[in-house]
Structure formats: structure tokens, C-alpha cells
Amino acid sequence: MNRLIALILILISPMQASALQIFACEPEWGSLARELAGDAAQITTATTAYQDPHRLEAKPSLIAAVRRADLLICTGADLEIGWLPLLLRRSGNTAIKPGSPGNLLAADFVRRIELPDRIDRGEGDIHPQGNPHIHLNPHNVERVAKALADRLRQIDPAGSSGYQAREKEFLARWQEATATWEDRAMNLAGLRLVSHHRGFSYLADWLHLDILADIEPKPGIPATAAHLATLVEALGPNPPAGIVRTPYTDSKASLWLSEKLGVPAMQLPYTVGGSDRATDLFGLFDDTLTQLEALRR
Numbered sequence: 001m002n003r004l005i006a007l008i009l010i011l012i013s014p015m016q017a018s019a020l021q022i023f024a025c026e027p028e029w030g031s032l033a034r035e036l037a038g039d040a041a042q043i044t045t046a047t048t049a050y051q052d053p054h055r056l057e058a059k060p061s062l063i064a065a066v067r068r069a070d071l072l073i074c075t076g077a078d079l080e081i082g083w084l085p086l087l088l089r090r091s092g093n094t095a096i097k098p099g100s101p102g103n104l105l106a107a108d109f110v111r112r113i114e115l116p117d118r119i120d121r122g123e124g125d126i127h128p129q130g131n132p133h134i135h136l137n138p139h140n141v142e143r144v145a146k147a148l149a150d151r152l153r154q155i156d157p158a159g160s161s162g163y164q165a166r167e168k169e170f171l172a173r174w175q176e177a178t179a180t181w182e183d184r185a186m187n188l189a190g191l192r193l194v195s196h197h198r199g200f201s202y203l204a205d206w207l208h209l210d211i212l213a214d215i216e217p218k219p220g221i222p223a224t225a226a227h228l229a230t231l232v233e234a235l236g237p238n239p240p241a242g243i244v245r246t247p248y249t250d251s252k253a254s255l256w257l258s259e260k261l262g263v264p265a266m267q268l269p270y271t272v273g274g275s276d277r278a279t280d281l282f283g284l285f286d287d288t289l290t291q292l293e294a295l296r297r
């Protein structure tokens with residue numbers, strides 16, 4: 001009888017005790033963690049596509065998720081500066097504090113663009129470390145995937161061979177998909193857009209899109225009537241193909257400008273969960289390209 005109980009405990013306990021707990025700040029990293037860690041990991045994602053990742057309330061449920069996390073994956077580059085330090089402090093979880101193996105910041109592994117000449121928070125710019133919205137270039141996702149896979153093996157050596165197999169399989173599918181997207185996107189080069197926030201700069205950099213202006217006068221600063229009037233004057237003679245925004249952006253300013261310039265305003269998925277088709281990272285890029293192609297016609 002005792003042997004039977006012992007056997008049952010051996011069979012059950014690893015499942016319950018060893019499920020790796022991952023805390024992801026944004027949906028793109030939660031989705032990437034799912035690809036690389038598989039169903040065995042428990043993943044909590046702090047924000048959805050409909051929430052501004054710059055701003056989040058440190059709710060008790062999030063503090064609890066940070067407290068039990070073995071690994072945290074966030075963007076970094078100050079994207080979460082307004083809420084993550086507070087969550088980490090309140091959680092008291094030293095395994096995922098900055099600088100420890102359990103703390104992975106995606107922006108550390110890519111080349112950041114739009115680095116300011118000087119940091120001046122007084123002007124309200126919320127991108128003082130360069131543009132933190134790095135995930136809309138699939139080459140960046142690939143770099144972060146490799147870093148995340150390394151970190152999973154470091155934190156959970158027992159699962160190492162599984163992580164290795166998943167990484168290999170994911171990267172093969174991802175590189176193939178990236179090549180397909182790049183073929184499709186040749187028709188998009190030079191597409192002229194206005195964006196609301198600088199959430200699409202890496203997409204533009206990758207696909208050679210031409211973002212002419214932003215509705216926000218500076219990242220994080222709401223549009224003013226004066227700035228919008230300047231945009232109408234500047235863009236009126238040669239309007240862009242469209243105006244793009246994220247699902248978490250208020251549509252009012254985009255729709256106003258769209259009407260003034262006579263061009264479509266479009267909500268791109270921006271991240272996983274941002275549209276019906278963006279159910280994972282592959283769907284995110286597929287849908288983004290499909291929507292941009294509609295502007296090209």
C-alpha cells in the first residue's frame with residue numbers, strides 16, 4: 001500500500017510542483033513563451049492588446065503572479081517603468097529582480113531605434129531609452145526567442161532537451177514565415193502612413209514603410225488641436241495612404257484626421273490578441289501585412 005502511494009506521489013507531484021511559472025508583461029512575450037515553453041508552463045500575461053503597456057495598475061492579482069514567477073519576460077527600455085518596478089517591489093520575489101537570471105528584458109537583445117539625442121522627460125517623452133516597441137520586426141522576435149530559450153534552459157535545466165526541441169521547431173517555422181512576409185512586403189515598400197503613437201516604428205524600419213508623422217506631438221503626449229491642424233496643412237497636398245493606430249489607442253484623433261485628409265484610418269492588431277486573426281505571433285504578422293496590403297490597393 002505504501003509503495004502504491006509512493007508511486008502515485010511520484011507520478012502526480014512533478015506535474016504540480018514543476019510547472020514553470022512565467023510572468024510576461026506584454027502579449028507578444030506571453031505568446032513567445034508559450035511557443036518555447038509549451039503547455040507545461042503556466043504563463044500570466046499582464047497586459048492585453050487593448051491596454052497601453054506604458055501604463056498599468058499594479059493590481060493584487062498581478063502582484064501575486066509576480067510573486068510566484070520563476071521567470072519574468074518584459075520589454076524593458078523603460079516601457080514598463082511606470083508599473084513594473086512597483087510590482088517587483090511589492091512581490092518581494094528576488095528570483096526575478098533586475099539582473100538575475102529570472103529577469104529577461106527583450107529590448108536588451110535588439111538594436112533599438114529612435115534613440116534621443118538627449119533625455120528630457122520634462123517634455124514628457126515616454127521613450128527616453130529609444131523606441132521600446134521592438135516586437136513588430138520578426139528579426140527582433142527571433143533574437144528574443146533565442147535569448148528566452150537560453151534562459152529557460154538555465155532556469156529549468158531538467159526541461160532543457162524539451163526547450164531545445166521547441167526552440168529549433170519554432171525558429172524553423174519563424175524563419176520560413178519571415179521569408180514569406182518579406183516576399184509579400186516588397187509591394188509595401190514606400191507606403192506612406194501616419195501613426196498615432198510610435199508603436200509601428202520597427203515594422204516601418206523592417207518593411208521600409210514611410211511614417212510621415214505621428215498624431216502624438218511626442219511619444220505619450222496627447223494630440224492637440226494645434227498639432228492636428230499642422231498635420232492637415234502639411235499632409236493635405238500629398239496625403240498618406242492611411243492612418244494607423246493600435247487597439248489600445250483612442251480612435252478620435254485618427255478618425256478626425258482621416259476625415260480631413262480623406263484617407264482611411266486603420267486599427268492594426270499591434271500585438272497578439274489585437275484582432276481576430278492575431279491569435280499568435282504568426283497571425284499577428286499575417287494580419288498586419290494583409291491590412292497594409294489593403295491600403296496599397
Ligand SMILES: [Zn+2]
Nearest residue numbers: 133197198219
Ligand atoms: Zn510607446
